[in-house]
Amino acid sequence: MNHVVECISLSKVFNDFWGRAKVKAVDELDMNVQPKEIFGLLGPNGSGKSTTIKMLLGLLYPTSGVARVFGKLPTDTAIKARIGFMPEESYLYRYLNAYETLDYYGRLFKLDRVERRRRTEQLIDKVGLRNAAKRPVGTYSKGMARRIGLAQALVNDPDLLILDEPTSGLDPAGTLKVKNVIKELGERGKTVILCSHLLADVEDVCDRVLIMYGGKQQAVGQVNELLKRQDTTQIVADQLDEATLQQIRQIIEKSGKHVKKVDHPTDRLENLFFRVIADAQQKQLATSGAEDTADAPSFLSGDGAQQGEALVNALVDAGNTKTDGTEPVPTAAAPKPKTDILSKLNKVDEDAPEQADEQEPTQQPAANQDVLGKLLKKKDDA
Numbered sequence: 001m002n003h004v005v006e007c008i009s010l011s012k013v014f015n016d017f018w019g020r021a022k023v024k025a026v027d028e029l030d031m032n033v034q035p036k037e038i039f040g041l042l043g044p045n046g047s048g049k050s051t052t053i054k055m056l057l058g059l060l061y062p063t064s065g066v067a068r069v070f071g072k073l074p075t076d077t078a079i080k081a082r083i084g085f086m087p088e089e090s091y092l093y094r095y096l097n098a099y100e101t102l103d104y105y106g107r108l109f110k111l112d113r114v115e116r117r118r119r120t121e122q123l124i125d126k127v128g129l130r131n132a133a134k135r136p137v138g139t140y141s142k143g144m145a146r147r148i149g150l151a152q153a154l155v156n157d158p159d160l161l162i163l164d165e166p167t168s169g170l171d172p173a174g175t176l177k178v179k180n181v182i183k184e185l186g187e188r189g190k191t192v193i194l195c196s197h198l199l200a201d202v203e204d205v206c207d208r209v210l211i212m213y214g215g216k217q218q219a220v221g222q223v224n225e226l227l228k229r230q231d232t233t234q235i236v237a238d239q240l241d242e243a244t245l246q247q248i249r250q251i252i253e254k255s256g257k258h259v260k261k262v263d264h265p266t267d268r269l270e271n272l273f274f275r276v277i278a279d280a281q282q283k284q285l286a287t288s289g290a291e292d293t294a295d296a297p298s299f300l301s302g303d304g305a306q307q308g309e310a311l312v313n314a315l316v317d318a319g320n321t322k323t324d325g326t327e328p329v330p331t332a333a334a335p336k337p338k339t340d341i342l343s344k345l346n347k348v349d350e351d352a353p354e355q356a357d358e359q360e361p362t363q364q365p366a367a368n369q370d371v372l373g374k375l376l377k378k379k380d381d382a
Contacts, residue, residue: 002035002071003032003033003035003068003071003284004033004034004035004037004070004159004191005031005032005033005039005056005067005068005069005160005191005193006032006067006158007029007030007031007052007065007068007070008030008032008065008066008067009021009028009030009064009065009066010026010028010030010052010055010062010065010066011024011026011028011029011062011064011065012024012025012048012051012052012060012062012063012215013028013063013213015201024215025051025215026048026051026052026055026062026215027048027214028065028214028216028354029048029052029065029212029215029216029217030077030217031052031210031217031220033191033193034191035189035191036186036190037186037191037192037208038182038186038191038205038207039055039184039191039192039193039194039206039207039208039209039210040077040194040195040196040202040206040208040209040210040223041193041195041209041210041212042196042199042202042209042211042212043211043212043213043218044194044213046319047212047213047215048212048216049212050088050164050195050216051215053162053193055067055074055331056074056162056193057083058073058074058076058080061075065355066134067145069083069160070082070159070160081109081156082159082160083158083162084152084154084155084156084158084160084161084162085154085161085162085164086149086152086161086162086163086164086166087149087151087164088164088165088168090145090146090148090149090152091129092137092138092148092149092152093137094136094138094139095136095138096136097133097134097135097137098120098124098129098134098135098137098148098151099133099134101137101148101152102120102124102148102151102152102155103116103118103120105118105152105155105156106119106120106155106156107155109155109156111155119155119157120155122162123151123154123155124151126148126151126154126181127148127151127177128147128177128180129144129147129151130149132144132252135231137207138352141169142169143169143170143171143174145169145172145177146166146167146170146246147174147177147178148166150163150166150178150181158190159190159191160190160191160192160193160194161190161191162192162193162195163192163193163194164195164207165195165196165197166178166194166196167179167196167198167201167247168184175198179204179205181289182194182205183205183368186205194279200357202223203223203227206223207222207223208221208222209221209223209226210222217223232260245262248296259282271288287295297304302321326381
């Protein structure tokens with residue numbers, strides 16, 4: 001069978017400055033991904049997942065072993081156009097909007113203008129960013145950046161899609177949308193490699209999974225086979241009365257086994273979440289959660305600028321106070337000061353120790369006048 005991805009004894013060792021082996025990130029990994037398969041690559045942090053992905057993309061060279069993508073080495077530029085990649089962090093040009101971002105990546109794949117526009121419109125709708133499509137992506141939340149990152153990975157219509165933590169930062173609705181997109185891609189014949197720490201998402205969409213630890217393969221197989229507990233038997237029936245349950249217990253105990261638990265099956269929390277939200281929205285129930293508001297808080301309505309101007313005027317008027325204590329003639333541009341700032345500054349000097357006054361009797365008042373002079377100059381410049 002022709003594998004889309006094939007790794008044979010793939011290893012990667014990172015050396016230190018002197019060339020000595022320091023970290024063995026991937027150790028003799030054997031892996032293959034079939035056409036039209038959604039494949040999960042799992043493992044804790046430091047297990048070698050990201051290093052494996054980088055070698056499949058040709059970003060890192062293996063120390064030993066071999067990796068092939070579409071039967072060729074990952075460094076072969078001919079296969080690059082057939083791969084879509086969504087990294088763990090979406091590195092986007094923050095001043096481009098969604099349309100410009102997808103158009104830019106379409107140009108890299110030499111798509112003509114009509115095709116770029118068509119794909120851009122469809123992808124923006126697909127990832128749910130129609131209302132924010134004209135905003136700079138630098139203003140997007142992390143969840144929205146993940147959505148445009150997914151669209152960017154799909155713009156070249158890839159045969160192989162590699163997704164690294166695609167649902168990171170997404171709310172439940174966004175997570176469900178991404179999972180639906182992945183399922184739809186699998187149904188359309190695309191091959192997907194999904195790397196995620198959210199095991200529930202992997203369980204929902206993947207056909208097979210490989211679990212890594214210490215750079216080595218620890219388990220691989222079909223999801224339903226790996227999750228099946230061979231040491232336990234589960235019987236699902238309609239609700240039974242206590243008498244029937246007692247008869248079943250007696251039959252099981254006669255065979256030398258024990259009934260460990262009798263309970264009702266439970267649903268997935270995700271399914272319950274969306275059922276509850278859908279019922280509430282259908283009933284048009286009021287919510288005390290986030291809502292659109294028309295009026296801004298008073299401290300955001302511009303009063304702060306007026307208060308700041310009043311403070312500057314008060315400081316200027318305090319500086320105009322004559323040294324003999326008489327008040328200056330008020331002008332139309334300068335309102336009567338409410339607080340004598342200069343007198344407060346001088347009072348600080350009077351409260352200081354007498355020894356300090358004898359050593360530097362005029363230093364602090366001069367400093368006060370210098371500060372007021374700077375304030376007056378700023379007011380005149382304004």
